[in-house]
Amino acid sequence: MLESCRVSSLDAVFSLCANADDLRGRTGRAVGIVGPNPSANGAQNRAWAEALKALGVDAAYLPLDLAPSPDPSAALARLLAAWEPASGLVGLKVAPPYKEACVALRPDAADGAAKRLGCANTLARRDGRTVSANTDGEGMRLHLEESFGPLAGRAILIVGAGGAATGIVDALAASAGRIVIANRTEAKAAALAAFALRNHPAAKISAVSLAGLGAALAGAEVVVNTTSVGRQGPLEGFSALCPTELSPADNAAASALLLDGLKRPIAFASTLYRPERELLLRQAEERGHRVANGLGMWLYQAAAAAKDLLFPDELATVPVGRVAAALRAALEAQETPRPHAH
């Protein structure tokens, strides 16, 4: 495979990247990760490369740092134009702020979720045409099922109504028994519920404010924090169940009170994994609930992209859980063990 590559074509792609000099020495078949600065995520990039090797896939994983541009769409358009079918670049993982541009630039290439959501996290070449997909929500769905068992018919409380929540609600709508979306800005929760219902008319999806979260929590079997609350930085040490306008101590106490009101053990997941256990997951775990942080979502969105989009032939018979496990093992082998959230 390495011999069949046209490295000169890859050079056309590299020439658009801020880190072109680091890339030019590399040759062969590759997957690129496109973003403002993906080369900063060394552990993540090495994990991808090691996992592909462990799975018997002969391809490098190249961080393509696009030169800063006020127009992400134009920058991505230039990269796509340089990406020739024979270049050796079999596909691209796509980080913000390029996810929407993927679909806007190639609307006909978008698959179901990418088309519905208007943003994609993966682009690939198949039979001479570009296809794009969004595996973020599916990544969380697969992660939840691995961690907590089948979701069919279960009552799910989604905390948050941003980009991550949108993909997750879309992926869960078909199987969940009921979804309640709770968000600080209630209007955004209502808008997300309405959007999801347009795409999944048979689903049961409703919205509440953070003030109404207590009642929704009492009826939930699985709770997913999709907000930034609890994440490393200014919001670390806060629980997403309660307002961050409170002091950290009052937020934690109010969150603990809500959890103390639960009558039976349920499951708590998050999109966050820095820190490894945000306050909400720590509090839930201390009370005997099952918890899973957001690393599994990252692993499974990557595994689904690798299996379904980037290397469908090589990985056709490899279960998606095995691809995710290879990525997890490769990450754990890194000295700096966690990829950056995206």
Ligand SMILES: NC(=O)c1ccc[n+]([C@@H]2O[C@H](COP(=O)([O-])OP(=O)(O)OC[C@H]3O[C@@H](n4cnc5c(N)ncnc54)[C@H](OP(=O)(O)O)[C@@H]3O)[C@@H](O)[C@H]2O)c1
């Ligand atoms: N593990 C993974 O693979 C993965 C994938 C995607 C995202 N993520 C992580 O998920 C998190 C959310 O990402 P996103 O793309 O959905 O972001 P986003 O679109 O900006 O949405 C942010 C969400 O957090 C809420 N929020 C922010 N600050 C808040 C505060 N102080 N109090 C209460 N709610 C607050 C927002 O509520 P309002 O609507 O009220 O502003 C909104 O619901 C990020 O930390 C991201 O890194 C992880």
